[in-house]
Structure formats: C-alpha cells, structure tokens
Amino acid sequence: MSAKSHGSTNEHSEAGIRAKSAMPELNVIKHSAATLQRPPVDEADRRLLAAIQHGLPLTPRPYAGIAAGLGISEAEVVARLAYLKEAGVIRRFGVVVRHHELGYSANAMVVWDVPDEQVTGLGHCLAGFDFITLCYRRPRHLPQWRYNLYCMIHGKSREEVLAHLEWMVNHCGLQSLPHEVLFSRRRFKQRGALYAMPAGAGTR
Amino acid sequence: MDTTDRDIINDLQGGFPLSERPYAEAAARLGLTEDELIRRLDDLLEKGALTRFAPMYHAERLGGALTLAAMKIPADEFERVAGIVNGFPEVAHNYAREHEFNMWFVLATETPQRINEVIGEIEKATGYRVYNMPKLEEFFVGLRFEA
Numbered sequence: 558m559s560a561k562s563h564g565s566t567n568e569h570s571e572a573g574i575r576a577k578s579a580m581p582e583l584n585v586i587k588h589s590a591a592t593l594q595r596p597p598v599d600e601a602d603r604r605l606l607a608a609i610q611h612g613l614p615l616t617p618r619p620y621a622g623i624a625a626g627l628g629i630s631e632a633e634v635v636a637r638l639a640y641l642k643e644a645g646v647i648r649r650f651g652v653v654v655r656h657h658e659l660g661y662s663a664n665a666m667v668v669w670d671v672p673d674e675q676v677t678g679l680g681h682c683l684a685g686f687d688f689i690t691l692c693y694r695r696p697r698h699l700p701q702w703r704y705n706l707y708c709m710i711h712g713k714s715r716e717e718v719l720a721h722l723e724w725m726v727n728h729c730g731l732q733s734l735p736h737e738v739l740f741s742r743r744r745f746k747q748r749g750a751l752y753a754m755p756a757g758a759g760t761r
Numbered sequence: 762m763d764t765t766d767r768d769i770i771n772d773l774q775g776g777f778p779l780s781e782r783p784y785a786e787a788a789a790r791l792g793l794t795e796d797e798l799i800r801r802l803d804d805l806l807e808k809g810a811l812t813r814f815a816p817m818y819h820a821e822r823l824g825g826a827l828t829l830a831a832m833k834i835p836a837d838e839f840e841r842v843a844g845i846v847n848g849f850p851e852v853a854h855n856y857a858r859e860h861e862f863n864m865w866f867v868l869a870t871e872t873p874q875r876i877n878e879v880i881g882e883i884e885k886a887t888g889y890r891v892y893n894m895p896k897l898e899e900f901f902v903g904l905r906f907e908a
Binding site: 598606609610611612613615616617618619620621631635638639641642644645646647648649650651652653654655658659664666676677680681683684689690691692693694695696698701702707708737739740741742743744745 | 769770773774775776777779780781782783784785795799802803805806808809810811812813814815816817818819822823824829831833843847854855856857858859860862865892893894895896897898899900901
C-alpha cells in the first residue's frame with residue numbers, strides 16, 4: 558500500500574483515528590488510515606514485544622508483571638498493546654497451539670498453476686473455506702516451479718484433507734488447473750518467528 | 762484434554778482481553794474462575810498442547826520480513842542440509858514435504874534486506890539453491906485450530 562492514499566481514503570479515516578485520552582501518561586497519537594498501514598513502532602513498543610514474545614505470565618495481573626520488568630506502568634502496557642493490535646502489528650493475541658498435539662497431523666500445502674489474471678479471484682474463492690488456514694499468491698520459478706497460488710489445508714487425516722480439496726476444486730471451478738498436494742512428512746523446527754528484539758540485541 | 766480444555770483453546774486463540782485482570786475476564790466468558798483458567802492453561806502448556814500465550818506479529822508492520830523458501834535436496838543429503846538450515850536463527854520453522862522440492866522453511870528477519878542475505882548464506886553453507894517464494898498477495902491468514 559502506498560502512502561499516496563493519504564487524504565483520499567475518507568471512508569477509512571474516521572476508524573483510523575484514535576485518541577488515547579484515557580491514558581494521560583501517553584502522548585495523544587492520531588493515525589490516519591494511511592499511517593495505520595505503516596504505524597510507528599517505537600523503542601518502548603519493541604521492548605514490550607520482546608518482553609512478551611515468549612509468553613504472558615500466568616498470574617492474575619500479567620500486564621503488571623510485564624510492566625514491572627520494563628519500568629513502566631501497567632496502564633501503559635495495556636495501552637501500548639491495544640495500540641499495536643489496532644495498528645495491526647499484533648495480528649492476534651492468544652494461545653498458540655501445537656496443531657499436531659490437537660490431532661491435526663495431515664498438513665498439506667496445495668499449489669496451483671493459475672493464469673495470472675485469475676489468481677486474485679481464485680485466491681479469494683479458496684480463502685472462503687473454513688478448513689483453509691493460509692492462502693497466498695507467490696512467484697513462479699520457471700522452469701523448475703510453475704505454481705503461483707498456495708493454500709494450506711490442515712486436517713486430522715489425509716483422507717479428510719483430500720476430501721476438502723475435492724470439494725474446493727469443484728466449488729471454485731479449478732478442475733482444469735494443474736496443481737500438486739505437498740503433504741508434510743516431518744516437522745523439524747517449529748518455534749514461531751522471534752523478531753521483536755530491542756534494537757541492538759541481535760537475533761537469536 | 763477435556764471439554765473445558767477444548768473450550769479454552771477454541772476461545773483463546775484470539776481476543777485475549779487487554780485489561781487489569783485479563784484471565785478473570787476470559788474465565789468469566791468461559792464460565793470458569795480465574796484460578797481454574799490459570800491452572801488449566803498452565804497444565805496445557807506443561808502438556809505441550811499450547812506453546813505459549815503470546816501475540817502473533819505482523820512481521821512487515823514491525824519493520825521485519827517473512828518469506829517462504831524451498832530447496833530440492835537429494836535424499837542422502839537431506840539430514841545434513843536440514844541440520845545446517847535449522848541452525849540459522851532466522852529459520853522459524855522447517856518442514857519436509859513429499860515432492861522434488863522437499864524442504865520448505867519460513868525465514869523471519871528483522872529487516873527486509875536480511876532475507877536475501879540469509880538466503881545467500883544458506884546457499885553458501887549447503888551448496889544447494891534456495892528458491893525464494895515471498896508472498897505477493899495475501900488472501901487469508903487465519904491459522905486457528907478447532908480443538
């Protein structure tokens with residue numbers, strides 16, 4: 558998204574403005590829809606994200622515990638998290654499940670070779686199914702890799718995944734498009750991304 | 762795992778309250794006491810059904826970058842190469858898949874430039890080409906699982 562949309566997205570600007578008047582210790586920040594696309598994430602936000610990325614304490618006042626560690630107030634922790642959620646920096650805040658342990662052992666990446674002008678329409682069609690967990694357009698690498706539309710289907714068995722796939726093919730009219738199903742054989746590493754490091758802390 | 766555990770997992774994959782007593786608020790929604798919710802979460806973490814209670818970030822909005830990458834590795838080289846790839850801290854997860862392109866991993870980096878650097882480093886360390894498959898368009902991200 559381009560910053561050029563600034564000022565021309567009136568239908569979104571109202572929702573994009575938030576005043577933190579209830580949190581007097583914070584500056585009042587106003588965001589237009591355009592700046593919400595690229596919100597400022599400051600050093601204190603980064604320190605906060607780094608402090609909670611391994612998990613929130615299981616104590617009655619978890620944000621107070623985090624705040625104490627950072628030397629800021631509990632209210633500021635809550636306000637900053639609310640802001641980061643609203644700005645879309647935090648996509649989702651909740652429990653992170655291990656899907657294998659919940660019985661989702663069949664994990665298929667389905668890749669399609671779709672004419673470029675049809676990718677967006679078909680992508681939205683696939684994304685409408687509740688058993689689809691991710692759906693993206695990605696580049697081809699011809700001649701080795703022809704596929705440009707990807708979706709993930711997580712199921713409890715291969716049969717279930719393949720039945721979902723067949724239903725999807727029929728519903729979205731994908732019968733004539735080449736595709737492949739890449740089931741996972743082994744999960745080597747699954748720890749989620751850790752990138753909320755304070756500046757200078759490096760990676761781990 | 763009983764019905765209550767399943768309810769907790771289904772309810773708390775998103776929308777965790779931002780308030781002074783978030784567990785109490787979430788517990789009320791589930792018809793539990795704060796103590797019981799905390800105890801059960803602790804237990805689910807202990808058992809490995811949950812990995813953590815934390816935010817999922819939008820890498821790009823944090824100034825970082827994410828990409829999916831794939832490699833074609835001969836069967837007799839697979840273990841060695843997987844060991845090298847998994848040793849990179851930028852590799853968030855890695856799956857073996859049934860295909861000629863048999864290794865698929867996600868790179869998460871603090872800056873967009875770092876993606877290409879890491880890809881170059883992996884190619885150099887393994888001797889195999891890395892195919893970068895960044896997202897060009899996102900139709901859906903809703904990695905939620907019904908327990």
